[in-house]
Amino acid sequence: MPEALQRTVRGYLDHLAVERNLARNTLLAYRRDLDRYVAFLQARGVDGLAGVGERDVGEFLASLRSGDEDHPPLAASSAARAVVAVRGLHRFAVRDGRAGADPAREVKPPTPARRLPKALPLSDVEALLDAAGAGDGEPRALRDRALLEVLYATGARISEAVGLVVDDVPPPDGERDTVVLTGKGDRSRLVPIGSYARRAIDAYLVRARPALAIAGRGTPALFLNARGGRLTRQGAWGILSAAASRAGLEGRVSPHTLRHSFATHLLDGGADVRVVQELLGHASVATTQIYTLVTAERLREAYLTAHPRALG
Structure with a gap:
């Protein structure tokens, strides 16, 4: 991972841990999602958030749902969590002065199918x-x-x-x-x-x-x-x-x-x-x-x- 991008991801996760007080398991899930996102960007020749466009984010979402040779397709709920992590990363980068625009703002996470909890009699x-x-x-x-x-x-x-x-x-x-x-x-x-x-x-x-x-x-x-x-x-x-x-x-x-x-x-x-x-x-x-x-x-x-x- 390029050093500048690594610092941005680390800064965002620190922000979630300290200011948002997210649970450890949630932070670990966000870290995995963002590692996959960064690998996706690097495979497309993008090595910094400033070079990301809305199309890149949208195609990342599509790759989550379709899967690839290294990853199986994700359920809508897992893909939605990954998109939330990516949107948060870009929003953080803009607010922190690390990027000038937010290409993920209009990319909406998939809506998971509503499943009713199962209760025993x-x-x-x-x-x-x-x-x-x-x-x-x-x-x-x-x-x-x-x-x-x-x-x-x-x-x-x-x-x-x-x-x-x-x-x-x-x-x-x-x-x-x-x-x-x-x-x-x-x-x-x-x-x-x-x-x-x-x-x-x-x-x-x-x-x-x-x-x-x-x-x-x-x-x-x-x-x-x-x-x-x-x-x-x-x-x-x-x-x-x-x-x-x-x-x-x-x-x-x-x-x-x-x-x-x-x-x-x-x-x-x-x-x-x-x-x-x-x-x-x-x-x-x-x-x-x-x-x-x-x-x-x-x-x-x-x-x-x-x-x-x-x-x-």
Whole structure:
């Protein structure tokens, strides 16, 4: 990468990290997108942003969707993220005096197809939780049950759940009934926790975590692996997959399934979308409103199934 272009990309990413406080995973994705963009420009003989035209940006977008010999085609959502990164880079370069014009301003990212989140019915959630706790009090079984209870009770992302420390959850027999979740951009939020999850956490803290911690070197992490270290996202996903398999739910459960179910069940029960937004940690209510489409579709299905004159 030419030195001047490398400095511009680095400056833009530093701006996103410091001033926009973007999450580390988002920054890594932007870095990959911009590396691909720079390689695309260099293949066309362009070695600086000043030499980029609107056609270059548009053809880069087309290459994302069609793929090439080095890259498979990207889905609309991934291509849209890459175009957002490129547009931001050019906008930053103009504002910082590194380029005189913004050739990406009129290039619009593709609109991803709207996909409704998949939520499990309550009976399947209960089967999943029961399957996670199968083990007659064995420490890892108690941990697995507590982990999945927390995911469903709070709507936490898996990364938020494995990031919990002991002080983030109510102590056994304590009066506090909230969990502290740390989400994207290191933003923390308090989420109430119900009695089922509270009992599962208490059982884990008293009867299981001390046994798991013996193998480790001491960590404040709430959920521990068999070596006494912090449970990883991959480890949590394995726990979820194993429980889903035991419950007969193969192919229907993803890391976000319990989060989707949490939001959908709250809205089905009459919770306000703004409340659900706060509980999920969404920066915008527009992100949360997709769940209202799920509940509307469920109402429609129920009506068509149950009303005697719905279909004629």
